[in-house]
Amino acid sequence: MKSIYTWAAILVIVLTSTTGDILLARAMKRVGDVGQLRRRQGLMAVLGRVLRNPHFLLGLVAMACGFYSLLFALSWGDVSLVAPAAASLTFIANAIAARIFLHERVDRRRWIAALLVAGGVVLLAT
Amino acid sequence: MTFRKYLVLVGVTIFAAAGDSLLSRGMKEVGNVSLSHLSDVILAILNPWVAAGIVLLLGFFAAYMTALSWADLTYVLPATSLGYVLLALAARFLLHEHVSPTRWLGIVLISSGVGFVAGGPPRTHVTPHTDAQNSARNALVIKSRNS
Numbered sequence: 001m002k003s004i005y006t007w008a009a010i011l012v013i014v015l016t017s018t019t020g021d022i023l024l025a026r027a028m029k030r031v032g033d034v035g036q037l038r039r040r041q042g043l044m045a046v047l048g049r050v051l052r053n054p055h056f057l058l059g060l061v062a063m064a065c066g067f068y069s070l071l072f073a074l075s076w077g078d079v080s081l082v083a084p085a086a087a088s089l090t091f092i093a094n095a096i097a098a099r100i101f102l103h104e105r106v107d108r109r110r111w112i113a114a115l116l117v118a119g120g121v122v123l124l125a126t
Numbered sequence: 127m128t129f130r131k132y133l134v135l136v137g138v139t140i141f142a143a144a145g146d147s148l149l150s151r152g153m154k155e156v157g158n159v160s161l162s163h164l165s166d167v168i169l170a171i172l173n174p175w176v177a178a179g180i181v182l183l184l185g186f187f188a189a190y191m192t193a194l195s196w197a198d199l200t201y202v203l204p205a206t207s208l209g210y211v212l213l214a215l216a217a218r219f220l221l222h223e224h225v226s227p228t229r230w231l232g233i234v235l236i237s238s239g240v241g242f243v244a245g246g247p248p249r250t251h252v253t254p255h256t257d258a259q260n261s262a263r264n265a266l267v268i269k270s271r272n273s
Contacts, residue, residue, distance in 0.1 A: 021199060021203070022199070024190075024191065024194060025194045025198075025199040028191055028194035028195040029194070029195070029256065030256060031195055032195060032196075032256025032259055033195050033196045033256075034191070034192050034196075035130070035131075035192070035195075035196070037261065040261060040262065040265065041261060050191065091203060091204075091207070094203055095200055098198065098200045099200075102198070102199060104199065104200050104250050106200055107246070107250075109243065109245070109246050110200045110201075110242075110243055110246065112239070112242055113200075113204050113239040113240070113243040114200070114203075114204075114239070115239075116235045116236065116238055116239030116242065117203075117204050117207045117235070117236050117239035117240070119232075119235050120207070120210075120231075120232040120233070120234070120235030120236030120237075120239060121207060121210060121232070121236065122232070123228050123229065123231050123232030123235060124210050124211075124214060124229050124232035124233065124236070125232075126228055126229075126232075
């Protein structure tokens with residue numbers, strides 16, 4: 001029974017942190033190359049653009065939820081399961097979500113990379 | 127991809143790895159935080175390791191956002207995972223800890239995954255109108271009006 005709770009917690013972590021990453025990435029794609037923007041209009045303009053972007057603020061909230069759900073899960077779950085499972089599943093969830101919501105072309109090269117990294121994270125943590 | 131952009135990706139990797147390790151070292155000194163004493167989390171900032179870790183993680187966040195402004199999420203994310211490799215290598219060569227064959231295999235998998243992505247383009251689609259492009263266009267319009 002306890003393992004169901006652990007996997008539910010892992011699912012919550014993966015969903016919240018993927019949502020956060022997608023929202024932040026969408027915000028930054030919208031803002032555009034911050035290096036260019038800074039040279040042209042200065043650092044304050046960049047900060048203003050980023051901080052006024054609603055996707056950025058929502059992304060921060062989602063990231064914070066992900067971080068706190070990880071902390072809660074770690075406080076009662078098995079660290080050697082929760083941390084690597086959440087990290088590696090987030091890589092795969094991000095590849096799927098980036099393809100759907102950000103229209104990134106996740107070609108075979110990037111799929112293989114996502115799977116290799118996800119597997120590597122699991123091995124490193126064991 | 128310019129040299130400066132590679133530097134930003136290196137920053138993402140190093141800030142994340144160093145920030146996480148400082149934070150975890152500090153939290154070990156602070157000890158268990160129970161749900162009934164959530165204020166302990168706020169007081170944890172007073173620990174110098176935790177404070178330094180938070181500063182580095184802020185640096186990570188700035189570098190991460192910068193990278194996402196010109197590269198795909200699926201391009202930047204594997205770079206963050208190189209941090210795990212850095213930590214394992216630091217454990218082996220700086221702290222002289224034993225790294226098991228399974229973990230070496232993990233290092234090889236992550237590194238080859240990063241190599242796969244780094245060989246491709248950082249951006250696979252064009253966002254129609256970014257703020258940066260809009261401001262470039264506005265600057266051109268103003269310039270042509272003035273001349």
